Amino acid sequence: MNQSLLKQNKISRVNRASAFMDGKWIIENNLIDCLECFIEPHDKICIEGNNQKQALLLSEALAKVNIEKINNLHVLQSTVLFPAHMLIFENGIANKIDFSYASVYGTRFAELVQEGKLTINGMHTFLELYSRYFIDLTPRVCLISAEKADVEGNLYTGANTEETPTIIEATAFKDGIVIVEAKEIVKKLPRIDIPSDWVDALVLNRNPSPIKALFTRDPAKISNTKILMAMMVIKGIYGKYGVNRLNHGVGYSTCAIELLLPTYAESLGLKGKICEYMVVNPLPTLIPAIEAGFVKHIVSPGGEVGMNEYVKSRPDVFFTGRDGSLRSNRCYAQMAGLYAIDLFAGATLQVDIYGNSTTITSERMPGFGGAPNFGSNANARRHCSESWLLAGRENKNHFNQIPKGKKLVLQIVETFQPFGIPSFVETLDAFDIQKKMNLPLAPIMIYGEDVTHIVTEEGIANLLLCQTAYEREQAIRCVAGLTPVGLKRDKMIIDELREKRIVTYPEDLDILRESATEDLLAAKSIHDLVKMSNGLYDPPAKFLKKVNESTRYKQ
């Protein structure tokens, strides 16, 4: 067999590193030496960066390698969340990145670009980045995080399996090098998430791992405005279209919907008709709807702090392993979110008069995460559902006249953000950012053509039904309230738009604004959620502190 250069190169890296290893295990003090053997300049190096699982020990070591030996790395990392990740660039070890979500570090990325220290090769939605791992961004080395490993190197990734299988497959089966940090070595794993066959090297990570409860929203902080919007969404959209397969974002708006399912939605007779199948992390605010038998099936991109024992008690709802604990998979959940749901409900920071929206504003450039994928119409979808067909029948924006279905994409947003910043703008900040950063395209999260409904505390704009660009613009202005965009609405057209059901106000749905109160919430506090989980939900301590003035601000 004619061994390729790539295979030979892997063998020589592994041979060099073996001096610092005991079998597959890296001797801890030798970690940096070992990385200097495994990695070569200009490598594409994939750093596992999930929401709640980071290859942090390996990242820290990578930031400390000898820059004379290792440099010009091209980092592939879906989520960049920690200072150690930034040090790899600050220290000059890597100078190129492809990513999906960078949280607060997006802004620092922009500065590094200006300083000439970094090239942003691409910003992606998650599934898109994973897809490129199999084409032109195949990792030469990947740095992975696992909960437990056995001596042979089989891995248990548990509740936060997330993107591990996808990264490892792209690396291991292309003669790349798979390096894993594991928090614990055990004799027998509770279950096997990754076979040892796919792993080249492991190191024990004795550091406690920082995890944040990213998806936990306190019901006590949900404002009446959010409750009003949730009522409109449930009655005016979920009920109307019979939305039974969907994804929720992670803001307070969608949590309000979740907490209204066993109360308001049930009172409308919608149980068994909406929200049975969901793509979401195990959100604590879903506990009441699960316990009420309202939500029946959840596939999760990742886990959530404190939800492990509760998830174990409901394997009928969640995907779990033989050991009973959650098996998440970000890739499959994102796939499901593209092709198998009928609705995406998310929030945004800015919407323009065409319905384009983005969370990227002049203050922040976090990246796209999963939103574009969940919130885009899948042109290749061919199976039908009633809600998809109904949205398609309403759609007046067909390019050609062949009937098709359409994914419902909701942007739920209050007319003003906190501190009085209008959510509606004539032109997105994204266009300024494009110019400033010299980007080929404006960083728009969800394109107007994919958005079907905009929901504010004023009402619902149904963009599907708009037959002209003018109607569409006015529909958006009509729900934009007292923002400058809203004040420019054509008052002569409002009645016509309401008549056509393009604009729907609460009264058009027989919803009394004053009925939107916390009495409708199935749980009013984190304590309630714990109780409804039969004590299995174990929230982080900070959520159980007495609510004080500073935290009582309602979202």
Place this chain on the structure above:
Amino acid sequence: MNQSLLKQNKISRVNRASAFMDGKWIIENNLIDCLECFIEPHDKICIEGNNQKQALLLSEALAKVNIEKINNLHVLQSTVLFPAHMLIFENGIANKIDFSYASVYGTRFAELVQEGKLTINGMHTFLELYSRYFIDLTPRVCLISAEKADVEGNLYTGANTEETPTIIEATAFKDGIVIVEAKEIVKKLPRIDIPSDWVDALVLNRNPSPIKALFTRDPAKISNTKILMAMMVIKGIYGKYGVNRLNHGVGYSTCAIELLLPTYAESLGLKGKICEYMVVNPLPTLIPAIEAGFVKHIVSPGGEVGMNEYVKSRPDVFFTGRDGSLRSNRCYAQMAGLYAIDLFAGATLQVDIYGNSTTITSERMPGFGGAPNFGSNANARRHCSESWLLAGRENKNHFNQIPKGKKLVLQIVETFQPFGIPSFVETLDAFDIQKKMNLPLAPIMIYGEDVTHIVTEEGIANLLLCQTAYEREQAIRCVAGLTPVGLKRDKMIIDELREKRIVTYPEDLDILRESATEDLLAAKSIHDLVKMSNGLYDPPAKFLKKVNESTRYKQ
């Protein structure tokens, strides 16, 4: 821990079946009894159906279970290829199906629907079907095929791993039952594709497995017409847009392109500029381009007969395991085909005057397979490439005026099919089929809005550049030759369309029709391919037979 009903139900099924098993292994003579324990009426049952790997022993056994015990099954099966699969429906064991591709059996499906024996729940593109496995089509039981297993039940799925990991994950992690037929039991597997942890039961399959060389095209059968079209595609499209990441269909048209890469494309100076990254099965006709260093990286949805040893020799190009053999993965390859390629080139049977195309005609209803996924624009794509941006800049069909990129989607089709059937029609047969079968939507493979170029032996129609519906229709008529659709073209507008580069004829590209001969093919026969693979490609015997009159027909 409050065990859910689903988990309890699995335990009771496994307990019942254990009487017929030896540990995890099903005693072969007890297979039918065993299935009657594992399966219950109304189950969703996923039958592994790849192009080249079928759970055939298990399907045959399922067709023979006692209908009093097992009935009303809902089959999930991506590819339906064998009579045994049909027997499950003919015998009344199952009465519902979700599928992607049914080959010749699509027509029988249509009859079974008419007879009231079958409900087609949905037709899908592959990735879409897999996505639903995680939402509303999660299998209760899956029937899987593996090459080898060890005693513990670890699986080697080898070159045709295809969809195994995806199906098993959706089933195993939702307390479903994973049943595997393995062709061989070995002490130590060459590599582990699936850990035993995810497998519930195995049976030895002693039958030889029928495998067809589905993706092998004999260079000797490529006509000069196909060569002419390939020249136009290479110079007029791949070269123009700098297409470096793409998917090819499996017909003679795209094989002609592959065989022209090291010759014609290289003579145009395109090496290193086009076709370096591909999503395709290991097509024998790619051997010359790989050996010439033209094609550098291939991710494969599945394997191909006879290509195993050649693939092993090029791990730098193909994804392979520790043992050196191909690791295919249909799910990841389809993902890459959606989000990470800049061009899809496929063939079709019918195109209408709007550019809608389909292989579903009144004679056949094979299903969609992967084409809609590969051949659709990914609205959520956010990373840029030059070819994608250029296509986007050309695109006059924007819904709103925000610049975006666009995936290039080619339909390469001769104006007439064999036996003189016109490829171009005013109205697709699909609309008749919709009415006849009472389908909610017409079964269209690729929508006109996704198609960017139609290539025939007449020339190229660039649909991106068309500014009006009339221009678009005329562009299509202008390449439709002597078909009735072509004869209706407006002769007054041809020069204008050529001037605008909407229609490009070979002479507009400085391509001499008479230069399109087999002299340009890098390999002229299967023998040539074997030679260029250094004897590693091992084609099925039928391809090595002397070409006789009946097979010399050129495609």
